[in-house]
Amino acid sequence: MNANASALLDASAAPPLVNASRFRAAHAGDWERLDEILTRIEKGSLGRLSDDDILALPGLYRTTLSSLSVARDTSLDRALVAYLEQLSTRAYFQIYGVRTSAWRQLGRFFARDWAIAVQGLWKETLVALLLTLASGAVAWLLIAKDPSWFYGIIPQQLANGRDPTASVEALRGTLYERHQDLLGTFATFLFTHNSQIAIFAFALGFAFAVPTVLLVIYNGLTVGAFLEVFAAKGLGWNALGWLFIHGTTEIFAICISAAAGMRIGLAIAFPGRESRTDAAVRAGRSAALAMAGTVVMLAVAGLLEGVGRQTIVDDNARYAIGGAMLLGWCLFFYLPRGRSA
Amino acid sequence: MWPFRRRARDSGPRSMRRSFVTPEGVDLRLELGGAGARAGAFALDLLAMTIVLVAVTIVIAILAFAAKAEILGILWLVGFFILRNFWFTLFEMGGRGATPGKRLMGLRVVARDGARLTGGAVLARNAMREIEVFLPLSFLAAQAAEGLADTFLTLFALVWSGIFLFFPLFNRDRLRIGDLVAGTWVVRTVKADLGEDLAAVAARRQRRRFTDAALGLYGVYELQTLEDVLRNGLPEAIATVAATIRRKGSIPDDGDDRGFLEDYYAALCDRLERGLLVGRRRENKYEAA
Numbered sequence: 001m002n003a004n005a006s007a008l009l010d011a012s013a014a015p016p017l018v019n020a021s022r023f024r025a026a027h028a029g030d031w032e033r034l035d036e037i038l039t040r041i042e043k044g045s046l047g048r049l050s051d052d053d054i055l056a057l058p059g060l061y062r063t064t065l066s067s068l069s070v071a072r073d074t075s076l077d078r079a080l081v082a083y084l085e086q087l088s089t090r091a092y093f094q095i096y097g098v099r100t101s102a103w104r105q106l107g108r109f110f111a112r113d114w115a116i117a118v119q120g121l122w123k124e125t126l127v128a129l130l131l132t133l134a135s136g137a138v139a140w141l142l143i144a145k146d147p148s149w150f151y152g153i154i155p156q157q158l159a160n161g162r163d164p165t166a167s168v169e170a171l172r173g174t175l176y177e178r179h180q181d182l183l184g185t186f187a188t189f190l191f192t193h194n195s196q197i198a199i200f201a202f203a204l205g206f207a208f209a210v211p212t213v214l215l216v217i218y219n220g221l222t223v224g225a226f227l228e229v230f231a232a233k234g235l236g237w238n239a240l241g242w243l244f245i246h247g248t249t250e251i252f253a254i255c256i257s258a259a260a261g262m263r264i265g266l267a268i269a270f271p272g273r274e275s276r277t278d279a280a281v282r283a284g285r286s287a288a289l290a291m292a293g294t295v296v297m298l299a300v301a302g303l304l305e306g307v308g309r310q311t312i313v314d315d316n317a318r319y320a321i322g323g324a325m326l327l328g329w330c331l332f333f334y335l336p337r338g339r340s341a
Numbered sequence: 342m343w344p345f346r347r348r349a350r351d352s353g354p355r356s357m358r359r360s361f362v363t364p365e366g367v368d369l370r371l372e373l374g375g376a377g378a379r380a381g382a383f384a385l386d387l388l389a390m391t392i393v394l395v396a397v398t399i400v401i402a403i404l405a406f407a408a409k410a411e412i413l414g415i416l417w418l419v420g421f422f423i424l425r426n427f428w429f430t431l432f433e434m435g436g437r438g439a440t441p442g443k444r445l446m447g448l449r450v451v452a453r454d455g456a457r458l459t460g461g462a463v464l465a466r467n468a469m470r471e472i473e474v475f476l477p478l479s480f481l482a483a484q485a486a487e488g489l490a491d492t493f494l495t496l497f498a499l500v501w502s503g504i505f506l507f508f509p510l511f512n513r514d515r516l517r518i519g520d521l522v523a524g525t526w527v528v529r530t531v532k533a534d535l536g537e538d539l540a541a542v543a544a545r546r547q548r549r550r551f552t553d554a555a556l557g558l559y560g561v562y563e564l565q566t567l568e569d570v571l572r573n574g575l576p577e578a579i580a581t582v583a584a585t586i587r588r589k590g591s592i593p594d595d596g597d598d599r600g601f602l603e604d605y606y607a608a609l610c611d612r613l614e615r616g617l618l619v620g621r622r623r624e625n626k627y628e629a630a
Contacts, residue, residue, distance in 0.1 A: 020610070021541045031535065039532075042437065065367045074617055076610050078565045079536035079572060086533045089369050093449065093530070096364075097438060097457060105434070105460055113461070181411075188415045192422040199426060203471040206518060264522060281453075281524030288465035288523070 020077035027067050031087060034060040038090050061091040109289070117289035118333045124259030124266075128216050132251060135220030140228040147232075153225045162226065168233045175235065175242045179310040187306025194250065194298045198257035202291040205261020208269045212261035219254060223247075241315040244322035246305035252329055253297035260287035260294075297329070359514070359526075361455060373515050374448040374527040385442030390428055394421065425475070429467040434460055447531040453514075453524050462523040469519035473505035539571055540607040549604040555590030556612050560623035564613060567606050571599075 037053050037060070068084040075081065118125070142149040147164035154163070162174055179186070197215075204211035223243065230239030267283035268276060304321065312318060361371045374382075397420055405413045423431075432440040438450045438458055450466070452458045481498040509515045520526055559567075570578050583598040586605060595601065616623060623629075 021538050024535075024538050024541075028535065062365060065363065065365050069367055074614065076561055076564055076613055076617070077538070077540075078568055083533050083535045085370065086531060088363075088367070089371065089528075089530060090532070092363055092369060093438065093451070094436075096455075097436065102434070109460065117461075182414075184411050185414045185418070188418040192418050195422065195426070199468055199471050200476065203468050203476070206469065206472060206522065277521060277524075280522050284465040284522035285459060285461035285524065288468055289461045291468060292460075292464050 020075040020080050023067070023071060023075060024080065027063065030060055030063050031067070031084070034064055034091060035087060038094060041094050058095065061095055064088050064091060112337055113289050114293040115333050115337055117286045118256055118293065120286055121256065121259040121263055121290055124262045125255050128255035128258040128262070131213065131216045132220035132223070132255065135217040136224030136227070139221040139224030143225055143228045150225055150229065153221050162229060164229055164232065168235065171230055171233055171235055172238070175238050176313045178313060183307045183310055187302045190306050191299045191302030194302065195295045198254060198294045198298060199291065201254065201258045202261045202287065205263070205265040206268070207265065209262040209265025212258050212265065216254070216258045238315055241318040242309065245309050245312065245318040246301045246322070248322045248326035249297055249304060249329065250301035252326070253294040253301060257291050257294040260291045263287045371451070371528040374529050376510055376515060378446045378448060379509065379515065379527060382440070382442035382446040382448055385445055386428065386440050389441055390424055394424060429470065430463050433463045433467070447529055448527050449530045450525050451528050453526050458525065462525055466517070466519035466523035466525050469517070469522055473518055474502065477502040536572055539568060539603060540610055542603055548607070549601065551590070551605060551608050555592060556609055558589055558626060559609060560625040560628055561613060562625035564606070564609050567602065571602060571606060
């Protein structure tokens with residue numbers, strides 16, 4: 001009581017003090033400490049913070065937040081309010097922002113998030129797969145009826161001599177060529193090139209999924225056209241093995257990434273009960289995880305195609321590897337995962 | 342429509358301040374990054390990526406010259422892929438939520454709903470850059486390299502890029518397509534120093550006294566403008582403002598403009614704050630005292 005009275009007396013004896021001054025004098029120490037801790041965290045030296053500082057952080061944050069509320073209502077010192085706003089904002093992001101380590105995020109991605117994202121896309125994945133198969137069948141039937149269709153589907157460069165006029169020996173040769181040098185580089189090139197296309201397929205989904213669907217159909221047409229050319233010469237089984245060893249992984253990956261793109265396009269076109277933006281956000285975040293996973297799949301596919309296919313020329317071994325990969329991916333993605341962990 | 346409350350106090354749709362309520366119930370009133378700062382940050386990032394690419398290419402070329410190892414070619418291919426696709430993602434997934442360019446421009450990526458920024462959101466917002474920037478430009482470059490880029494194609498690529506590049510200008514929240522899909526936005530986070538306490542400076546010496554009429558001239562808006570003038574400390578501005586206040590308040594000139602303004606600021610601040618305590622906030626000079 002006495003202390004209060006004397007404080008009041010002091011205040012009246014020295015009238016020029018405004019709220020901001022009193023306020024600064026009372027709390028500036030806390031704010032400066034918080035500022036100093038935040039600066040150290042932002043510079044990335046979390047490890048060098050003492051236990052005291054880490055324990056003090058939430059308390060200092062709340063003190064600063066309440067200072068901000070009080071300052072907004074009672075102080076006209078704009079610099080003070082601006083300072084407290086930026087300090088609270090920085091503290092908020094340090095406390096509530098991402099603070100899990102990159103390794104833990106990565107671990108979580110492989111253990112749960114990736115598979116759950118792919119599971120959520122099962123309908124779109126199935127559609128993409130059916131589209132691939134259907135367009136492959138269309139290409140097959142067209143070329144079986146009239147081989148000139150082949151040139152309409154496959155560009156000269158990609159065909160590289162593997163067209164309906166090629167001899168059986170030449171075609172057989174392309175299936176069982178053995179390469180020895182630069183296999184790693186070839187595999188890496190395939191990986192980066194295919195991943196780039198997978199990312200395109202995802203991003204293009206934004207345009208109501210139309211370009212993504214076209215990409216999938218074109219992919220299917222290419223596969224169907226090549227298989228028909230080989231099958232017409234009695235090399236169908238061999239060509240399928242040539243495709244199977246990496247194709248199960250690669251085509252699966254392309255289907256998933258296209259499915260991710262379709263999910264976004266469909267969410268924007270048909271948001272249902274949600275608002276268009278909410279639907280887009282919900283679809284976008286999980287689809288992006290699935291898309292990131294396809295980059296990993298395509299790295300595996302690149303190795304299988306660039307190295308495996310060039311060194312393994314036995315049909316049965318090719319089928320076995322391709323089949324095992326397909327089984328492995330299916331188990332990895334579609335085995336039920338706990339919803340919370 | 343957005344998952345947060347917009348308060349009437351936000352000064353109209355043109356303001357770049359957005360309400361952002363923390364779990365403690367305090368509105369942080371985040372300021373969105375302006376289009377200029379965003380473009381600047383992107384340009385800086387492109388520059389940094391180019392520099393890294395050139396530097397790495399030179400180092401690898403020198404190494405490859407010394408030892409013909411296949412691993413170097415693989416490293417370059419993978420490095421280029423990561424640089425192009427994951428430069429933004431990797432930096433934004435870190436604790437700072439910003440690429441080097443954004444950090445330099447004082448920007449940060451934040452989830453619009455105030456939750457933590459997830460890896461999925463960062464991946465989504467940056468994968469969309471493929472169709473916003475890289476696809477049309479690399480398409481154009483490839484066609485130009487083969488001499489196939491006719492006027493129509495060039496125009497198409499530029500219009501396509503233009504739609505996406507200027508998309509942030511066509512919506513209130515400065516969202517890119519990527520931000521739209523990922524549920525993020527980019528806010529300013531600038532470190533500020535606690536400025537000097539102007540009123541306390543004035544309190545340290547003998548103060549001038551002002552009449553009620555002189556103090557009744559102005560409201561909060563003018564007070565804060567005066568604060569800016571004092572903190573910026575431009576002599577011409579201080580002289581002009583001091584002369585104006587002296588003329589309006591009929592106060593004799595004592596030759597010390599800055600001292601006069603500091604005293605006037607402290608006195609006016611004190612008076613207006615006392616008004617606040619009893620619920621009277623005089624917003625500007627046009628409102629009744």
